Amino acid sequence: MRLSRLTLHLSTALLLASGGTLHLAHAAATVAVxxxxxxxxxxxxxxxxQALKEKRHINVYMARAWDTPPDAPLPVLYMPDGGVAxxxxHVAGLLQVSVANGTMRPFMLVGMQNTQRRRDLTGPTDNADDRKIAPVVSGAPAYRAFIRDELVPEIKRRYRTTxxxxxxxxxxAGLFVVETYLLEPQLFDHxxxxxxxxxxxxxxxxRQAAALLAKGAPxxxxxxxxxxxxxxxxxxxxRLSEVLEKQSPPGLQWHVEKMPEETHGTIYHPAxxxxxxxxxxxxxxxxQ
Known part of the structure; x- marks a missing residue:
């Protein structure tokens, strides 16, 4: 008698469990995704x-504070290596969080997506080791012309800037930034x-910094x-900082931040x- 009652209870439990599962499965199937x-x-x-003889893709992000008027003009930060991939x-996110927490002022980020990165960001070289990592070099002058003569005017045409x-x-890209300052300091403010x-x-x-700085206008x-x-x-x-210490041009504010705790692969974000x-x-x- 006890065995038959136990069998009945188990059968009932299995039936209820099966019915519950079928009911849940049916409910899940009817929920709209x-x-x-x-x-x-x-x-x-x-x-x-025209400078680069190719189409270049540009990404733009407006880092505004909550009280920044949507039509307020913004300063512009240009960035090589500016593709989504x-x-x-990560730089757009850093700008936004910094603007939001009040540690920097609102800015527009203009990212330039790469096609041939090592070509565009380098000057000439006679070093065989350099040519191993960059078979095509010396594109920096054309890339600078693209920024100066095509991209900057287009940004001014499309957006309100300060x-x-x-x-x-x-x-x-840091090499390109330093070279641009030494060759065309008037191109950017920072x-x-x-x-x-x-x-x-x-x-x-x-090694050329001293001579280039001597040619630059204050x-x-x-x-x-x-x-x-x-x-x-x-x-x-x-070596560059030692040159700047001796002959920093009038009006230049410069700073070297040494971050020995960082590696080449980790420095971008904290810097x-x-x-x-x-x-x-x-x-x-x-x-007042």
């Missing part, structure tokens, strides 16, 4: 560049270079350099955080 939609951050457009997203400009880059590859062409750019600019523990980079940045707070800090309210 919300379709996924693209997540849009900023804007994108292309330029058919490159540095655009006239204040900056450029930021890391590694070979130059930010993190772990710049100043070893390029056996350190030719730091003007109000800032140059922010940051270095990790990368030996070949830190030593060349030190950018420090640089943005130092160079783009909010303006003090006018005295």
């Amino acid at each position: 919300s379709p996924a939609t693209p997540l849009t951050i900023g804007e994108s457009f292309s330029i058919d560049s 490159e540095d655009f997203l 006239g204040e400009t900056a450029i930021v880059g890391e590694s070979l 130059y930010l270079a993190f772990d710049p590859s100043l070893w390029w062409n056996r350190g030719a750019l730091p 003007g109000k600019h800032s140059l922010y350099l940051a270095t990790s523990a990368e030996v070949g980079i830190a030593s060349e940045v030190q 950018a955080l420090k640089a943005f707070r130092a160079v783009f800090k909010p303006q003090a309210p006018a005295a």
